[in-house]
Amino acid sequence: MSEEVKVFGAWGSPMSHRVELALRLKGIEYENIEEDLSNKSPLLLKYNPVHKKIPVLVHKGKPIAESMVILEYIDETWKHNPLLPQDPYERAMARFWAKFFEEKCLMQVWMTCCSKGSEQEKHMQEAMENLKTLETALQGKKFFGGEAIGLVDIACIVLAYWLELNLQVVGIVLIEEEKLPMLHQWAQELLNTSVVKESLPPRDKLLAIFKARKEASTNAA
Known part of the structure; x- marks a missing residue:
């Protein structure tokens, strides 16, 4: 369900796009939350207090930050259309x-x-x-x-x-x-x-x- 998966990102960010592309390849519905990077939302700062950056994936209320870490999380959570080889x-x-x-x-x-x-x-x-x-x-x-x-x-x-x-x-x-x-x-x-x-x-x-x-x-x- 889309309400279970949210992506805090910015339209022009390649790092946000990494996350969105991985979700699209898996066929996972998600809600895209566009951030104003010059005025970051309290939710973004709450979900990523360490780096205070996009992208952040929120799945079932749990936030994951850093695009490459998020990609591995997506691959491990939704096993179909794998992003990483099995070997x-x-x-x-x-x-x-x-x-x-x-x-x-x-x-x-x-x-x-x-x-x-x-x-x-x-x-x-x-x-x-x-x-x-x-x-x-x-x-x-x-x-x-x-x-x-x-x-x-x-x-x-x-x-x-x-x-x-x-x-x-x-x-x-x-x-x-x-x-x-x-x-x-x-x-x-x-x-x-x-x-x-x-x-x-x-x-x-x-x-x-x-x-x-x-x-x-x-x-x-």
């Missing part, structure tokens, strides 16, 4: 690659979007090396999860959509077909999957936000 080794490898993306790729790509000059060049080179390593996990597969979208795909959706749009505003292309063919193909497949396509925030709305941020940082410089 213990494959399961461990999925967790490894999700962690690798979080720790090695995400920040470097983000810093490439936000920095300038030689600093940007440095972050871009590091991001490229890490993405080439990440790409090895796709060898011979449509998705990181095989034929179906899994935990690593959901973790990396921020790369395929949010970061790609942000880089577009900055004037950089990282996931080029010539340099990262498997990642490029994966991003196309993922973003054209109906369940993903239907749930992504509007492209023009996100682009407008990223452009405004770029202008603000240029004016502040």
Whole structure:
């Protein structure tokens, strides 16, 4: 029942989208509670007193915070359409690659979007090396999860959509077909999957936000 599952999030947040996508893949109804991040609700602060951040999943009155922790909770609670492989080794490898993306790729790509000059060049080179390593996990597969979208795909959706749009505003292309063919193909497949396509925030709305941020940082410089 939808009233049993609530997601405190924000429409443009990739971390909120991770949680919503996992629920959609499982076919779980949920109530989406849109947070104003400049004026967080008392309920959000009550449910996530440690980090005071979105997303928060509330299931049967119990809150779970942090998107990757929530994904594992969703997978363990609703066993159908598994996000993690059944085999213990494959399961461990999925967790490894999700962690690798979080720790090695995400920040470097983000810093490439936000920095300038030689600093940007440095972050871009590091991001490229890490993405080439990440790409090895796709060898011979449509998705990181095989034929179906899994935990690593959901973790990396921020790369395929949010970061790609942000880089577009900055004037950089990282996931080029010539340099990262498997990642490029994966991003196309993922973003054209109906369940993903239907749930992504509007492209023009996100682009407008990223452009405004770029202008603000240029004016502040």
